[in-house]
Amino acid sequence: MIQRKRILQQSGIFLKQNPGEAHLTIDELREMAASNNASVFMYKVSRYVGNISLTGIENSIHCHGTAKLNNDPDLCQLTQTALKGFLVQKYKDENYCSDTTELDQDIESGQKAADTVCQYVDWLLSTVNPNPPEEGMWIRPEIHPCQRSHDIPEYEKTSDYVDLLNMVQRHTRCSTSYCLRKKSNETELKCRFHFPFDICPKTKLEFEKIHTSGDDEHYRAKIVTKRNDSRLNNHQQLQLQGWRANCDVQVVIDHYACVEYLTKYAAKGEPRSPILKQAFNSIVQNVDNSTDSRRVIKKVVMKSLGERDYAAQETSFVVFKTPQLII
Numbered sequence: 001m002i003q004r005k006r007i008l009q010q011s012g013i014f015l016k017q018n019p020g021e022a023h024l025t026i027d028e029l030r031e032m033a034a035s036n037n038a039s040v041f042m043y044k045v046s047r048y049v050g051n052i053s054l055t056g057i058e059n060s061i062h063c064h065g066t067a068k069l070n071n072d073p074d075l076c077q078l079t080q081t082a083l084k085g086f087l088v089q090k091y092k093d094e095n096y097c098s099d100t101t102e103l104d105q106d107i108e109s110g111q112k113a114a115d116t117v118c119q120y121v122d123w124l125l126s127t128v129n130p131n132p133p134e135e136g137m138w139i140r141p142e143i144h145p146c147q148r149s150h151d152i153p154e155y156e157k158t159s160d161y162v163d164l165l166n167m168v169q170r171h172t173r174c175s176t177s178y179c180l181r182k183k184s185n186e187t188e189l190k191c192r193f194h195f196p197f198d199i200c201p202k203t204k205l206e207f208e209k210i211h212t213s214g215d216d217e218h219y220r221a222k223i224v225t226k227r228n229d230s231r232l233n234n235h236q237q238l239q240l241q242g243w244r245a246n247c248d249v250q251v252v253i254d255h256y257a258c259v260e261y262l263t264k265y266a267a268k269g270e271p272r273s274p275i276l277k278q279a280f281n282s283i284v285q286n287v288d289n290s291t292d293s294r295r296v297i298k299k300v301v302m303k304s305l306g307e308r309d310y311a312a313q314e315t316s317f318v319v320f321k322t323p324q325l326i327i
Contacts, residue, residue: 091103114205118223133166133170170231205223206221
């Protein structure tokens with residue numbers, strides 16, 4: 001009863017703040033439904049529905065997060081030092097300099113900074129596979145590693161690590177339904193995760209030129225990790241064997257890139273559910289011409305909040321009567 005009262009209050013607020021929609025006739029509402037021209041009206045209603053209805057649908061349970069470790073050697077500052085050394089080296093290669101003492105110092109400092117960054121990255125994460133499937137030596141385990149507990153005996157940890165890598169950490173195939181995309185200025189489909197990667201014998205810090213509106217040259221730092229498996233995703237062994245599912249670890253070497261990442265996921269919108277539109281079409285087609293349009297709009301809101309979408313995972317829990325709360 002409390003929820004119903006709140007829903008009615010919310011629909012009343014909508015009608016007061018949108019007097020134009022409150023005075024629509026039943027025939028006009030039906031015309032909207034018949035012409036599939038109710039998107040603006042639905043958008044307005046959905047904002048009020050969203051205030052009291054949370055219906056986030058995701059294909060898989062996952063989480064995003066950032067962390068600054070206590071032993072961080074100040075990667076962002078080191079990257080800036082490495083970039084300065086890179087630019088000085090570029091200037092030295094393209095211009096004649098009579099005295100290069102100061103330039104050589106900047107270049108040396110930049111190289112040391114780059115080496116420190118790479119050493120830290122190698123300590124933190126990996127894209128090296130001890131036993132890639134392509135070599136034909138790995139045998140698929142009888143029990144999927146995701147079904148095992150994180151409490152693995154010491155003598156099995158290495159084989160368990162390899163099993164997890166080969167079964168949950170490899171981007172084994174690309175498809176148009178998932179990752180293959182084509183940019184507007186390109187004709188070839190490419191994986192949006194950039195797989196497969198080139199094999200790399202040593203971790204290195206690279207700088208790629210980026211396009212900007214001005215005339216100044218700008219460069220972006222990029223970590224290229226040591227790699228012997230073109231399909232393996234970035235991972236950290238301890239995290240992988242604890243989480244026991246796909247993980248992705250990225251190192252922050254640029255403050256602005258970190259802010260961009262956080263903003264992207266904080267502002268990411270969910271796909272809009274079709275329930276509201278279906279409810280609208282169903283209700284306006286089954287009311288009398290004499291019905292007050294304001295009552296119809298309230299019915300749309302009530303119907304939309306009386307139904308909700310179920311993700312595939314939640315559906316399987318319900319069908320198999322699996323407990324959804326573990327205490």
